[in-house]
Amino acid sequence: MFTHQSKVALGAALMVLLFAIPAMFGHASAVTVDVSIPGFSFSPSTVTVNVGTTVRWTNNHSISHTTTSTTALWDSGILAQGEQFSHVFSSAGTFPYLCTLHLGMTGTVVVYVCGDANASGGDPAVDIDDIVFLINYVFGGGPAPVPLAAGDANCSGGDPAVDIDDIVYLINYVFGGGPAPCANCL
């Protein structure tokens, strides 16, 4: 593994890439992701979203349901057919929920930060450890970010979505005062 000193040296050395490789810059926009209640289930039962995303549940079933966080983050109360409830996810993490009327109805919202390739969370979520993680992934055969899109710091998408441009982008952000990772890297 890398020592702190070697990570700093690595970051400093890779600064030269900033002048050799043009970074691509992503876009930021508010996003809403829909979850349907078509019956005695949530569909899809797991959604993976960026920080700042609004998740909107719609009860499309003929009887009432709720969407209720198991950690008291949100509670829709009873939703009759056709009613909706929205919640903005402003921090990274894995958030389970259920319907309080039918406890077998469960779902999960996974929230992550673009650029937080190692899923460390915390403050700052995006730091030199993510650069090292991506270098190890792109050049060293190391583990991929989970979800992979979390490593697509410049929101380039494409194939591969995570490549040297994302490493350069993060170096520029962490060491060069460059723009933060894009907001929607799905």
Ligand SMILES: [Cu+2]
């Ligand atoms: Cu229910």
